[in-house]
Amino acid sequence: MPEQAREERLAAAFVELADTLVDDFDTVSFLHLLATRCVDLLDVASAGVTLSVPESAPLTSGSDEHSHRLEQLAVEWDEGPGLDCLRSGRVVDGALLANGRPHARWPRFAPHALLSGFASVAATPLRLRGRTIGALSLFREQPETPPVAQLRLAQALARLATIGILQQRAAHRQRVIVGQLETALRSRVVIEQAKGALSHRHRISVDEAFTLLRRHARSQRRLLTAVAEEVLNETTDPPQPRTEGTKTTETTERTETTD
Structure with a gap:
């Protein structure tokens, strides 16, 4: 895509993700927005999001039905890169799903992700000042981990989304x-x-x-x-x-x- 068009789309994504202090804010729609903007701006086939909710089951969303279903199954199975990232607060740099290690770590998630057409996955936390509230999973069809620059951009989008969600929660509590x-x-x-x-x-x-x-x-x-x-x-x-x-x-x- 032309560089100027990409910059404009990146700027638009930052504006959208920062606009959470509205009366009709919907968390699931916001998570879907984050996932779709990642697919639009990064070299990934799909993206999924898992968000922890106080005293309730985690919320999940995705850029498409496949990623959303994977996030739902990860919560149900209690395994997957998103949950690992959420619990540790650390980035999952990238995992080639056909390798033995992901199958050992995620015995149900990894085979299902392969059947969905994905060859690798990475995850970055929705984290701010030591507080982790969710995780953003990035799925690729190529057996390659995301470039460092793209992973950093994903981290920036995830952090902005975290700020927006925390602001919205604070306003709701008020x-x-x-x-x-x-x-x-x-x-x-x-x-x-x-x-x-x-x-x-x-x-x-x-x-x-x-x-x-x-x-x-x-x-x-x-x-x-x-x-x-x-x-x-x-x-x-x-x-x-x-x-x-x-x-x-x-x-x-x-x-x-x-x-």
């Missing part, structure tokens, strides 16, 4: 925290208003109103906020517990009526 704080604040306001309404309605103190509200929520096995909202809407009026004085008065009244 949105979750802000949402939780806003929900907690709204709940507190509703509860305080309900306490005031009950205090006025039953002529009791605010502390007594809160005890009444909480006791009713527990007896109904419902959220305190939900009961508080019903109190404000006047669809719920928690009954006050009877006191000894009240019981004595009621007993005296019944006796006097009988007499």
Whole structure:
């Protein structure tokens, strides 16, 4: 390809991989983008990506169905260059799949990759400042390892993708925290208003109103906020517990009526 066209495509790839702070960000689509850009810019037949996800199974993607399926099988079989790279945080420079060593290391992955038409594979980590979150696998149809310059470019693309993913995760966590704080604040306001309404309605103190509200929520096995909202809407009026004085008065009244 013309050098100028390649430079333009490389610049476009860097821009695309850096643009992760968007509302409709989709991780799987982003991994597919990384894989397809590697095929476009490097001398590889296919590329696959495995991304670790906290408290969940790894996400996988690929530039085509063959590479995606290989990444899925690697996770299922718990073997392969991508998983080795992810666990060690180090580059797998290149492995000729027809050799005995890859078959010993990856007894199921290597034969399946050969049957898919690939002769060699390399992998580079999605890594930033000592933190590895995934791996990028590069498949070639030739029994040759990738040139050093191409492997370095793959590392640069993987690092940029790592930065984008970590930024997106940080932004998502921030949105979750802000949402939780806003929900907690709204709940507190509703509860305080309900306490005031009950205090006025039953002529009791605010502390007594809160005890009444909480006791009713527990007896109904419902959220305190939900009961508080019903109190404000006047669809719920928690009954006050009877006191000894009240019981004595009621007993005296019944006796006097009988007499």
